[in-house]
Amino acid sequence: MIGAVELGLIYGVMAIGVYLTFRVLNFPDLTVDGSFTTGAATAAVAIIHGWNPFLATAAGFVTGFCAGIVTGLLHTKGKIDGLLAGILTMIALWSVNLRIMDKANLPLLRTDTVITPLREAKLLGTWASVGILAAIIVVLGLVIVWFLSTDLGLSLRATGDNGPMITSFGVSTDFTKTFTLALSNGLVGMCGALVAQYQGFADISMGIGLILVGLASVIMGQAIFGQRYLWVAVFAVVVGAVLYRLIIAAALNVGLDPNDMKAVTAILVVLALLLPRWKLLQGRFRRNSGVGSPAAAALVDAGPQPAKEA
Numbered sequence: 001m002i003g004a005v006e007l008g009l010i011y012g013v014m015a016i017g018v019y020l021t022f023r024v025l026n027f028p029d030l031t032v033d034g035s036f037t038t039g040a041a042t043a044a045v046a047i048i049h050g051w052n053p054f055l056a057t058a059a060g061f062v063t064g065f066c067a068g069i070v071t072g073l074l075h076t077k078g079k080i081d082g083l084l085a086g087i088l089t090m091i092a093l094w095s096v097n098l099r100i101m102d103k104a105n106l107p108l109l110r111t112d113t114v115i116t117p118l119r120e121a122k123l124l125g126t127w128a129s130v131g132i133l134a135a136i137i138v139v140l141g142l143v144i145v146w147f148l149s150t151d152l153g154l155s156l157r158a159t160g161d162n163g164p165m166i167t168s169f170g171v172s173t174d175f176t177k178t179f180t181l182a183l184s185n186g187l188v189g190m191c192g193a194l195v196a197q198y199q200g201f202a203d204i205s206m207g208i209g210l211i212l213v214g215l216a217s218v219i220m221g222q223a224i225f226g227q228r229y230l231w232v233a234v235f236a237v238v239v240g241a242v243l244y245r246l247i248i249a250a251a252l253n254v255g256l257d258p259n260d261m262k263a264v265t266a267i268l269v270v271l272a273l274l275l276p277r278w279k280l281l282q283g284r285f286r287r288n289s290g291v292g293s294p295a296a297a298a299l300v301d302a303g304p305q306p307a308k309e310a
Contacts, residue, residue: 002125004249008242009133010194011213015221015237016144017187018214023222023233024148025180026160030086032188032214034093035067036207039189041100044108044202053114057193064189065182067093072178097204104204113197137238145231156180188214212265217241219272244268 014036021029039060046056067089074085098104118124118132147153158166159176167173188210196202221240227233244265251264 001246001249002127002130004245005130005242006125006133007195007198008245009130009137009238010198011191011217011245012137012238012241013140013194014188014191014210015214015217015241016141016234017184017191018211019218019234019237020144020156020180020184020187022215022218023227024157024160025177025184027177027181028083028086029068029071029181029184030083030211031067031071031089031093031181031185033207033210034090034097035064035185035188036192036195036210037097037202037204038067038093038100039064039192040196040202040206041097041106041192041204042189043193044106044196045100047108047111047113047197048106053112053116053197057114057190057197060193061186061190064192065186067189068182068185069178071185072174072181075181076174076177094204101202101204106202108197108200108202114194115197138235141231141234141238145234148230148234152179209262209265212262212269213241213244216244216265216269216272219269220244223272223275 014032018029018032021027042063043053043056043060046059047053051059070092071085071089074080074088075082078085080088115124118129123129123132148157155166155171156176156179159171159173159180163173166176192202192207195206217240218237219240220243221236221238222233224243225232225236225239227236247268248261248264251261252258256264
């Protein structure tokens with residue numbers, strides 16, 4: 001269970017990135033399936049060539065950032081539909097990632113990574129490492145909350161809410177869209193770099209279906225905690241990533257085939273999407289049936305009245 005929590009916290013970085021496009025920008029970005037692997041491949045190659053692991057992780061962020069810029073330019077300057085722009089970049093990144101790694105899999109055995117200090121101190125797999133990773137994610141979440149509260153962050157949020165309105169104030173929505181996509185994929189690329197170092201390898205297929213994982217994290221977390229306040233919305237997606245990993249670990253422990261995990265992820269997303277609607281329908285049913293209404297309560301309290309004597 002501790003391993004699932006550790007991995008869930010690391011995937012929380014990716015969940016925050018998906019939150020920026022899916023919730024803040026209201027943009028269905030499929031680039032993450034490719035940019036995740038791009039970040040992992042970049043970090044793995046850099047570490048193998050002797051780079052400092054933290055610098056290699058930053059390089060993973062930069063390559064993911066560049067992938068997001070490509071999607072943004074295709075959408076804003078090329079006038080290509082956002083969904084198609086993400087798909088095109090994702091497909092192109094498959095070849096780019098193979099070029100970066102020069103093969104389908106790169107092991108990181110006997111190399112120093114950002115996880116090495118935890119492993120050497122025998123903290124990995126303990127609640128101490130969970131606390132360290134949680135503290136790092138909290139700092140990252142606070143930085144994102146602060147950024148989204150700045151003038152630039154508010155313009156990004158306004159672009160997702162009402163693009164024509166923010167344009168009338170002189171803000172370039174082309175820039176805000178491109179920057180949000182770049183920042184989102186930068187975080188996804190950094191998450192890929194961290195996951196590769198945590199698992200000890202980078203693989204060309206490690207990003208396949210990642211958008212479902214990100215959506216499951218965002219939707220599950222916000223279905224439980226809501227998104228009324230910005231800081232709640234940001235940290236809810238991290239909790240959603242941890243819950244997702246715990247559910248997957250539980251599914252594997254009860255004997256489900258690992259090949260069925262993608263189907264399990266899809267089912268989780270469907271259930272998380274339907275949950276708010278079920279609550280809404282339940283509330284409407286109660287109102288229509290009079291259950292819980294003041295009038296119904298008054299009738300129940302009054303009870304049957306005795307007949308008046310003539």
